[in-house]
Amino acid sequence: MMYDQTRARQPSGQAAGPAGRRSPSSEPLLPSDEQDKIVQRLRHALNTFADAPLEALQEAESAYDEAIVQLANALAERRRLLHAGWQDQNPDAQSDELRALRQYREITQRLLHI
Template sequence: MTDDVRAGRTTGTTGTASTTGAIGAEEPHQAPLLSREESEKYGLRLQHTVSGFVDGPRDAVEDADRVLQEIASRFTEAVTERSRTLRASWQTAGEGGPSAADTEQLRLALRDYRELAERLLKL
């Protein structure tokens, strides 16, 4: 798994990770699901686990299982939070009939849903 996939960064048609400036400069729909620090922490833990295989194969595999479970749990939490944010963005739109502003807000919400779903499908 690449660092980009672990961090939830998307790739373009070339298959390379998109480059953005500082994390705070990214648009919300392009933000990594996990912070760079969190991704690096899990990467280091997994690297440490793999390097310990020779001295304790069973312990290494058990630790790898724990790391994977933690990563899966964090991705689940991050996707759930992102889903809540997306839902709130369009459910607050006016209910008395769509205005141009409401339609634009819905278009942006749909774009963000599609982008998140595509990112998840590429994992």
């Protein structure tokens, strides 16, 4: 089974920000080079399975664990940035809060569609 790297880098429902830029919540959670490394490890595990099934499974499990750690770190950083963006705002200025709420919603929806 071939993994579609293009699809992994461009999640569905990307929202464009001002001037056509993506909003922070629609950017890939992991940099493409990190995604590529994990995908390469999975490919290697698939390609070596026939000759060394146990080692292939261990390598796939390790790639899975690495992806989880990197995603958790990326999500924690994204949350920290979002929280910092609205935490100290003027309570009467709701545009920043609404923007943060939308970004929380977009990220959470992306997680639910994984």
